[in-house]
Amino acid sequence: MLDANLTQQLKAYLVNIRQPIELVASLGDDAKSRELGELLNEIAALSDQIAVIRANDDKRVPSFMIRRAGTDIGVRFAGLPMGHEFTSLVLALLQVGGHPSKAAQELIQQVKDLDGDYAFETYFSLTCQNCPDVVQALNLMAVLNPRITHTAIDGGLFPAEVEERKIMAVPTVFLNGEPFGQGRMELEQIVAKIDSGATARAAEKIKTKEPFEVLVIGGGPAGAAAAIYAARKGIRTGIAAERFGGQVLDTMAIENFISVSHTEGPKLAAHLEQHVKEYDVDIMNLQRAEKLIPSRIEGGLHEVVLENGATLKARTLILSTGARWRQMNVPGEDDYKNKGVAYCPHCDGPLYKGKRVAVIGGGNSGVEAAIDLAGLVAHVTLIEYDSQLRADAVLQRKLASLPNVKIITSALTTEVHGDGEKVTGLSYKDRNHDTLHQVELEGIFVQIGLVPNTEWLKHAVALTPRGEIEIDHRGETSQRGIFAAGDATTVPYKQIVIAMGAGSTAALSAFDYLIRLPAELEEAA
Template sequence: MLDANLTQQLKAYLVNIREPIELVASLDDSPKSQQMRELIDEIAALSGQVSVAEGQDARTPSFLIRRVGTDTAVRFAGLPMGHEFTSLVLALLQVGGHPSKAAPELLQQVRDLDGSFAFETYFSLSCQNCPDVVQALNLMAVLNPGITHTAIDGGLFKEEVDARKVMAVPTIFLNGEPFGQGRMELEQIVARLDTAAEARAAKKIAAKDPFDVLVVGGGPAGASAAIYTARKGIRTGILAERFGGQVLDTAAIENLISVPHTEGPKLAADLERHVREYEVDIMNLQRAEKLIPARHEGGLHEVVLASGASLKARTLILSTGARWRTMNVPGEDEYRNKGVAYCPHCDGPLFKGKRVAVIGGGNSGVEAAIDLAGIVAHVTLIEFDSDLRADAVLQRKLATLPNVQVITSALTTEVRGNGEQVVGLTYKNRNTDDLHEIALEGIFVQIGLVPNTEWLRDAVALTPRGEIEVDHRGETSRPGIFAAGDATTEPYKQIVVAMGSGSTAALSAFDYLIRLPEEELEAVAA
């Protein structure tokens, strides 16, 4: 199962196991069980701290990683390879007593949770968002005896997925009931269970002194800005709804200069790790809802949060990024994660052998159609314009696929469902105004981005598309407020461009601060 490189890496990691663990296998005669047996035996052969035992579980094949002589354990139903291999490694280490690097106060918060929590997570091996959820819940199961967790490969347990109507990953069940879908970090899961957590966090934030620079947004632009201002020695805070931003939803990244290949979640983790090397106050999982600009130059700007707390700063750098654009048609919201999806890499395996549509003929839409064609029975690509807009090389590849149909000059008008899941869509031929229906079970929306700037409408100048208007220095229409990245009028929405614009905004903010008249700085400090 493991190639020489993975075997060597795993052997190096397993020396960190402090307490003996056993891999308790529930297997049958299926090929997947044979592969699991091979994997388990290979792992056990790499460390004297790991043994193998036979077990029996309702899900076969599966295996339990258990600390010998205790109930501390996590279970994988399916082979945790692909994106989940890291989850397997961490589970082996943490069940074996190797400490987590998460914040000590967060770990204690998990230990203090009172109750019985049986979590089940459905993942796919191609989902880059799933490992964070799997790893968070595994860690919680290790820390708290009242918590259990089973990670389930949805592609392997298809009948179970269909019976529970799982149409997006990751999907989490708690005590048999739906708990959440999509990427969730440890802090988010704990906050859902610890109802007093939000109030405590709001109180802590409200007590903070004003910042010299407050960065709003934790994507590439925000991380770059925070690093540059912190290196100038000025008091810096970074406020993020989820650190990493849209990068977390990105699969392969091959155009970040000097990094030939990486993946979104890994880049997001690297960004956060880099920011934490400096004295930056990171406030994650906090949503900004209102901006109150300073009444005079040199005054304090105020950002009001959804929790009710607020933060003040002499300068702001807005780097709130963008999100997937929706079709805004009847049925889309109702059937989101019930057949309507936005990440073909994550959710594509759940539609194996089914008929799906991809909405959008740009690069992302055509790439999605190509990827899905190898998994599903049939793909219908629907494009609003009269021609596809994707790169020629992608269009040529698409044209070679026998199970893909392209429909141009088409406007999707409705997502149809049966109350539980998508059963089709309706589109209008823009040349004839005729309506057509397509029977299908999945719709992947790939029609671009919309900036996360609704909360700024009365604070800074925005374009009709909602982008923050900035000059060549990253300055907005308000003195002391700067912006960077995909939320701005910068024409190229690329990671490397966002990083550059973040550093530009940071240097401009620093330049602004040092040029403020001394009396204004003293008035602010007072």
């Protein structure tokens, strides 16, 4: 199961195990059970602190529990945690084995103090880049608090269970048998969701903060670069982000980040956060901005009102709120979101194995999605509004070579159909002949670009009709002392490397603005 390189890496990690652990296996006679048994034996052979026990004590086969010897502390995996989940497996081995987590001590204590019995189940797919964060967060909670349990389930190995629970997107989390959440969630988000007082406490903590000289709103590549450049100037810097990493977290493969031939979004996002933490930056994660109140005087304090009611103040602002997936905005789309309407083919594609799906969008992302899905599903219908596909020629040639793909151009999707529980089809209008057509299918993957996260900035700074923040060559907005960078702005190309450069420009411009403020104005503010 493990190649020589992976074996050596794992062996090096396992020396950090402090307390003996047991791999309690529930196996059958099927091929996947044999693979899991082989994997567990290979892991146990790498450390004298690990033992394999055959128990067959779980209803899901194959599955196994990682248990601290002599205790009930542990986590369970149903399936083989390879692919993106291999890191989750390694962390679980270490944490159950007593190796301390790198999570903030305040957050660790918050988990330990949770009062109640919480049985979590997470359905994941091995190709989902968002699933490991959820799995790892819940595994850690189960290790820290004896009243919390967690089972991570590979949905691809338990299709009947997935069908019964009507799971059409991953990660999907159940708590005590009831739906708890879908999509990417960090440890802080999960804890805040079950700790009713967490939001209020966070708001009170933020209210006590002194004004910043530079406050960055948004934690994607632009925001991270801006925070680093500002902090390096030695000025009081803060960053408030709804989720650190932003849209990068939803990106599978990154192959055009100069000097790095290949990486993945979550990995890059983790590196961004780690880099920011090396500087004196006040990071306020899981904070959604709701309103901007610009200062009326030169050099005055701008105010940002957060969703939790707290207000942050700063002499200069850098707006880097990024963008989100654009929706079709047709009847039925919202009704069937995560019930057949999806936006991440890498995450949710495996759940549609053998089914019929559509991809909406003929750009690079849409065509790449159709190519990937064609290897999993029974049939793909690609629908493009324009008269021709806009993807790179090499991608179009690959798509055209696939026998289970149909391409429809000059088509406008008009409605998503469903039976009340899941998608059953869609309607589109042929723009050449003004006729309506219906396609029967089980899944729709929307890949039609991005929309800037700027609704909260209306009437505060100048926006284009598309909602982009208007900036000049220095990154400054229509308001003095307020700068912007990244995909939320009028920068013509939405690329990670460009966003980082724009964030750096905005931070340098903010610093230049601060040092040129007349002393009397700064004191008056």
